[in-house]
Amino acid sequence: MNLKNTRKYIWIFLLCCLPLSNILWYAAHSSGDESVSTSLVILTSFLPALTALILCKISGEGWDNLMILPNIKKAWKIYLFAVAGALVMSYLNELLMYLMFRGEVSFQAGAFTLRGLGEILGMTILGVLASVEMLGEELGWLGWLFPKLEKLYGTKAAMLLLALIRTMWHLGILIFLPHPLIGLCDLFLSNLLSQGFLVYLTKKSASLFPAAVVHAVTNLLPALVAYSDSFYQAHIVPMNGAGLASAAVVGGISYLLMRKEKMFVQGAEKRTERTVHKLWKR
Numbered sequence: 515m516n517l518k519n520t521r522k523y524i525w526i527f528l529l530c531c532l533p534l535s536n537i538l539w540y541a542a543h544s545s546g547d548e549s550v551s552t553s554l555v556i557l558t559s560f561l562p563a564l565t566a567l568i569l570c571k572i573s574g575e576g577w578d579n580l581m582i583l584p585n586i587k588k589a590w591k592i593y594l595f596a597v598a599g600a601l602v603m604s605y606l607n608e609l610l611m612y613l614m615f616r617g618e619v620s621f622q623a624g625a626f627t628l629r630g631l632g633e634i635l636g637m638t639i640l641g642v643l644a645s646v647e648m649l650g651e652e653l654g655w656l657g658w659l660f661p662k663l664e665k666l667y668g669t670k671a672a673m674l675l676l677a678l679i680r681t682m683w684h685l686g687i688l689i690f691l692p693h694p695l696i697g698l699c700d701l702f703l704s705n706l707l708s709q710g711f712l713v714y715l716t717k718k719s720a721s722l723f724p725a726a727v728v729h730a731v732t733n734l735l736p737a738l739v740a741y742s743d744s745f746y747q748a749h750i751v752p753m754n755g756a757g758l759a760s761a762a763v764v765g766g767i768s769y770l771l772m773r774k775e776k777m778f779v780q781g782a783e784k785r786t787e788r789t790v791h792k793l794w795k796r
Contacts (some may be wrong), residue, residue, distance in 0.1 A: 517782050520662050523569055527659060531565045532682055539686025559647070562654020562683075571656070580657040581722050582649070589719035596715050596724040597638060599764045600731040603708070606763060608739040610756035615749065619741040633736055641731030648726035648733075655680065656716045656725055668781035669772075671715055677705035692747055700754040707761040714768040716779050 535558050542554035570577050586593065612619055622630070655676060663672035681702040691697040715724035746753055772778060 517666065519573065520665060523573055524659065524662055526566055527654075528679065529567055531562055531654065532538075532679070534735075535561050535683050536686035537699075539684065540689070543687060543690050559757065560650035562659075563650045563657075564654075566654045566658035567575060575580065579661070580653060581720055582653065582657070582720060583718055583760045584723040585721040586723075589724070592715055592719040592724050593642075593727060593752065596727045597642065597731060599711055599768075600728045601638070601642070601735070603728075603757075603760045603764050604732050604735045604736060606760035607757045608737065610740075610759055611753055612739050614752055615741075617738050618745070621738055622736075622740050630736075637736055638731055641734045642727050644734070645723055645726040645730045648729040649722055651714075652712075652722045652726045656712060657722050660713065660716075664779060664781065666781050669713070669778040671781060673709040674706065677702060677709050680705045693750060696750055696754070700758070703758050704761050707758060708763040710765040710769040710772060711761075714772050714777070717772075718775075 538554050538558040538561070542551045542558065544691050545551040545554065566580070567577065570580070612621065659679070660672055660676055663675050666672075667675065672743060681698065685698075688697045688701065712725040713729065715728065716722060718724075743783075
């Protein structure tokens with residue numbers, strides 16, 4: 515696909531996916547019927563993949579380059595790294611919250627018993643097995659959109675743009691939060707900091723499944739720290755900061771690995787790439 519068509523199909527993807535996704539998010543969260551809400555959430559989660567598959571068919575690009583195969587035999591070490599990174603992002607976050615608010619928050623009862631640790635192990639295994647559900651998002655983002663952004667603007671700019679697009683995709687949810695602007699900033703920074711981790715996993719394994727594993731495991735892991743919603747709202751900035759710090763650790767390690775293994779590529783749009791590179795260095 516030439517550069518002109520690449521740009522055209524990226525815009526078609528965004529114009530089809532983002533507005534419809536946010537309408538569905540809004541409908542899901544404002545619906546009073548739980549079954550309707552669940553159905554809309556599932557449909558929204560698969561919308562990036564559906565859009566990408568339709569555009570592959572229309573453009574004649576085919577589906578061979580979407581990295582749908584798991585490649586477990588060749589990339590099993592990357593799967594272990596994906597699970598380890600998901601655990602670090604989830605529980606380093608909670609450890610930091612506990613240390614910051616010691617005496618005001620506490621660990622869940624039984625969190626460090628055999629039963630509690632067994633629950634963590636069980637949810638981790640379930641997340642690995644349920645990762646196929648998360649392909650609905652990752653096939654669209656990392657399988658279809660990211661390679662095209664990278665082709666045009668280079669790896670760093672593509673990571674920045676994808677973080678922004680993922681954030682825009684969730685706007686229909688953010689408006690329901692008590693502090694939408696804080697939620698918007700937190701989501702964008704979280705996407706940006708963890709993007710290196712997901713991109714590294716995808717490039718190294720030549721598969722979408724490790725990124726989907728991270729998505730599924732972090733969604734399913736049980737919380738270790740107990741606090742009320744009112745406490746969270748009163749300390750939302752430092753508590754979100756703990757989550758960003760944990761994402762920065764895993765994302766930073768992945769970024770260094772990408773540099774070491776020379777995974778960063780240049781894009782065709784040199785001016786945009788140079789601008790992003792200057793911002794990145796700052």
